[in-house]
Amino acid sequence: xxxxxxxxxxxxxxxxxxxxxxxxxxxxxxxxxxxxxxxxxxxxxxxxxxxxxxxxxxxxxxxxxxxxxxxxxxxxxxxxxxxxxxxxxxxxxxxxxxxxxxxxxxxxxxxx
Amino acid sequence: xxxxxxxxxxxxxxxxxxxxxxxxxxxxxxxxxxxxxxxxxxxxxxxxxxxxxxxxxxxxxxxxxxxxxxxxxxxxxxxxxxxxxxxxxxxxxxxxxxxxxxxxxxxxxxxxx
Numbered sequence: 108x109x110x111x112x113x114x115x116x117x118x119x120x121x122x123x124x125x126x127x128x129x130x131x132x133x134x135x136x137x138x139x140x141x142x143x144x145x146x147x148x149x150x151x152x153x154x155x156x157x158x159x160x161x162x163x164x165x166x167x168x169x170x171x172x173x174x175x176x177x178x179x180x181x182x183x184x185x186x187x188x189x190x191x192x193x194x195x196x197x198x199x200x201x202x203x204x205x206x207x208x209x210x211x212x213x214x215x216x217x218x219x
Numbered sequence: 220x221x222x223x224x225x226x227x228x229x230x231x232x233x234x235x236x237x238x239x240x241x242x243x244x245x246x247x248x249x250x251x252x253x254x255x256x257x258x259x260x261x262x263x264x265x266x267x268x269x270x271x272x273x274x275x276x277x278x279x280x281x282x283x284x285x286x287x288x289x290x291x292x293x294x295x296x297x298x299x300x301x302x303x304x305x306x307x308x309x310x311x312x313x314x315x316x317x318x319x320x321x322x323x324x325x326x327x328x329x330x331x332x
Contacts, residue, residue, distance in 0.1 A: 139319060150309055150323035151262065192260065198319075205274050206252070207321055209262045 110134065111210040113195050119216045124185045128213045130195030131177045139198035140171055142180050145212065146191045154180075154193070185217045222246050223324035225310050231330045232300055239296045240327045242310030250274075251293040252311040252321070253285060262309070268293055269315075300331045 113130045120126045132140075140157035155162065157169040157178050168181040178195055195210035223244045232238055244251060252275070253265040267275035268287040282298040293310060310324040 141320075150326050152323070153320050156319065194262070205250070205267060205269070206264050211259075211261050 110199075110208045111195055111197050113210040113213050115211060115213060117214040117216055119218055120185055121218050122185055122187060124217075125181065125183045126185055126215065127182075128180045128193055128195075128215075129177055130179070130210055130213075131175075132195075132197045132208075133176070134197070134199045135173075135176055136200040137197045138200055140169075140178050141196040141198075141207070142167075142169060142178075143194040143196050143209070144191045145194060151194055151209075182215075185215075187217050187219060190215055190217045223310055223312055223322050225308075225324040225327050227327060228325065229328050229330075231332065233332055234300055234302060236300050237296070237298045238300060238329075239294055240308055240310075240329075242293045242295070242324055244291055244310075244312040244322070244324075246312055246314075246322060248312040248322075249290055249315050250313045251287065251290070252313070253293065253295050254309040254311060254323075255279075256307045256309060256326075258306070266293075266295075300329075302331050305329055305331045 110133050142154040143151040144154045145151040155164050157171045161170045166183045170179045192212040192214045194212045197208045226241045250269045252267045254262050256262045265279050266285040270290050271287045284296045287293045307326045307328050309326045311321045313321045
């Protein structure tokens with residue numbers, strides 16, 4: 108299994124739709140999890156951290172399932188401005204915790 | 220008040236040349252990184268420094284040499300540039316080596332002709 112695996116998409120959804128992305132990770136001892144967003148020709152930026160109990164930030168909800176080793180991101184009421192690539196990011200344990208491991212990203216296009 | 224800045228933003232050069240990219244962060248972070256993002260958009264770590272000490276050195280050609288004069292700066296020097304070096308290079312910083320959020324610079328778009 109790859110360290111961090113995501114469906115590359117693209118996901119093409121109409122405005123107002125709800126869309127969900129999943130991500131799986133290979134190291135069961137990983138401690139920290141994040142979703143980053145990368146707009147076209149821009150740098151990645153933190154969207155939200157993912158906590159064990161799940162967390163919500165406005166229209167965005169992140170969930171962590173440690174037993175199945177997957178992370179999800181739910182976007183409700185999609186806006187045109189949500190169009191971007193969403194990167195699943197995992198912080199492995201031990202010496203590997205020096206670096207974040209990035210997935211290849213899931214591309215979202217929100218269509219008018 | 221830019222948090223992580225890189226120069227230059229664009230770099231177009233010929234094969235065989237040597238070039239440098241500079242990165243500075245004003246966040247007071249201890250740890251800085253260099254990433255390469257290729258045409259397939261995969262973000263791959265190259266190097267990391269923690270308090271000027273090299274802590275991550277991934278398998279990259281030794282034509283790439285990082286240098287950290289102080290913990291706020293991490294530069295990347297590339298010798299004998301090749302076509303395959305064309306990519307976007309991102310600098311990033313993090314509060315500590317085990318910290319959470321990583322902040323990225325705007326990227327340097329390198330095109331080798």
